[in-house]
Amino acid sequence: MKILVTGANGQLGNEMQIVSKNSKDEYIFTDVCDGYQKLDITDIDAIRKEVKDNDIRCIINCAAWTNVDKAETAGDIVETLNATAPENLAKVMKEVGGLLIHISTDYVFGGDPYNTPCREDQKGTPTGVYGLTKLHGEQKIQAVGCHYIIIRTAWLYSEFGHNFVKTMLSLTATKAQLKVVFDQTGTPTYAGDLADVIFDIVENRKFEGNDGIYHFSNEGVCSWYDFTKKIAELAGNTACDIEPCHSDEFPSPVKRPAYSVLDKTKIKETFGVKIPYWEDSVRKVVATLKEQEAK
Numbered sequence: 454m455k456i457l458v459t460g461a462n463g464q465l466g467n468e469m470q471i472v473s474k475n476s477k478d479e480y481i482f483t484d485v486c487d488g489y490q491k492l493d494i495t496d497i498d499a500i501r502k503e504v505k506d507n508d509i510r511c512i513i514n515c516a517a518w519t520n521v522d523k524a525e526t527a528g529d530i531v532e533t534l535n536a537t538a539p540e541n542l543a544k545v546m547k548e549v550g551g552l553l554i555h556i557s558t559d560y561v562f563g564g565d566p567y568n569t570p571c572r573e574d575q576k577g578t579p580t581g582v583y584g585l586t587k588l589h590g591e592q593k594i595q596a597v598g599c600h601y602i603i604i605r606t607a608w609l610y611s612e613f614g615h616n617f618v619k620t621m622l623s624l625t626a627t628k629a630q631l632k633v634v635f636d637q638t639g640t641p642t643y644a645g646d647l648a649d650v651i652f653d654i655v656e657n658r659k660f661e662g663n664d665g666i667y668h669f670s671n672e673g674v675c676s677w678y679d680f681t682k683k684i685a686e687l688a689g690n691t692a693c694d695i696e697p698c699h700s701d702e703f704p705s706p707v708k709r710p711a712y713s714v715l716d717k718t719k720i721k722e723t724f725g726v727k728i729p730y731w732e733d734s735v736r737k738v739v740a741t742l743k744e745q746e747a748k
Contacts, residue, residue: 454478456655457509459494459542460516462486465556467613468648469513476656481507484516495533497541501548510551511655512542517587521560524583525706535586540593547599552660554651557591559607559639559670560584563710570716573605573666581707591666602654603666604647604720607713608680611644612741621681622742625690635678635697639713640670643734650726659724667723668715671731683732687739 458473460466461482473480483492483503493499494516503509518524518534539555546553562571564578577588594601610616618641624631647669654660675683678697685693700709720726 454510454655455508456480456511456513457492457503457507458482458513458515459492460484460514461489463515463519464609464611464614464616464644465648466515468611468644469515469651471645472648472652476652478656481509494538494541497544500541500545504545504549504551510549511554512546512551513554513651513655514539514542515556517556518583521581521583521709522706524586525581527582531582532586532589535583536589536593539590540597543594543597543599543601546601547597550600552600552602553594554602554604554655554660555590555594556647557603557605557666558584558587559605559710559713559715561588561591561605562713563708567712570714571668572716573668573719580710583707600660600664602660602664604651605666605668605715606642606647607670607715608639608641609644609647610641610735610738612738612745613644617641617677617680618684618735618738619742621684622688622690622739625681625685625688625693625695628693630694630696631681632696632698632702633678633681634700634703635676636700637709637711637713638674638676639710640672640674640715641680641731641735642670643729643731643738645738646671646729646734650720650724653726654724663723665719667720668717669720669726669728670715670717671734672717672728673731674714675731680731680735683735684739687736688743
């Protein structure tokens with residue numbers, strides 16, 4: 454099977470490039486940046502041509518507008534990238550009887566006071582433009598009626614790109630004191646672990662007969678403060694005094710979910726997924742980044 458991956462230069466896209474090296478399938482990686490085959494997923498005719506020319510039967514959509522704060526003022530482009538583009542991909546996959554695997558987010562929740570892990574069938578209550586447009590993307594895919602697997606994830610990080618782990622590694626190494634939010638709770642998710650799950654679903658054809666929305670994050674729960682403390686501990690940056698604080702101390706144009714822990718029962722039971730704990734995965738990534746820094 455030939456598989457198209459969009460957003461190949463992002464965190465998940467880079468991890469998909471690594472896991473795909475062991476595949477019996479053929480992967481084609483696209484992005485809008487230099488160094489990759491170009492594909493504009495806002496152009497449905499361009500998608501149709503790519504799919505026809507390469508006999509694509511599965512698209513893994515890792516592309517999205519992900520800047521939560523800037524989404525509030527960026528205008529129509531956010532809806533275009535997060536909702537219209539996934540709809541385009543869904544339409545083309547329906548035309549060829551293919552599968553769309555689409556990555557969504559915990560930000561589709563947040564407007565209600567949750568205190569138990571969010572389920573797949575729970576009503577979306579996004580608090581900002583980013584979450585709302587990602588929810589629209591899910592709804593548009595479902596309305597098209599193609600074969601689809603939508604995976605919501607949360608607090609994604611990796612060895613690639615800009616992310617919280619890299620930022621905190623730098624700050625805890627250079628700052629004497631640091632305040633980090635304690636009143637937002639979720640689960641850090643290593644993009645490499647998510648890539649492994651997607652690869653397993655596709656490689657072993659587990660998707661057949663299993664259309665739907667699924668949740669994936671690493672196991673465990675923490676606050677951004679807890680996450681930072683663990684990063685600093687693993688990196689040996691213990692001289693930095695890390696203090697917990699309320700999110701109000703960091704004004705933002707959008708209210709972020711206070712509780713975005715995801716219930717992963719469905720993905721574990723449907724696909725036989727074994728999920729690492731967040732502490733184990735961040736330990737691995739911090740070690741890799743420290744090795745890279747030492748070279």
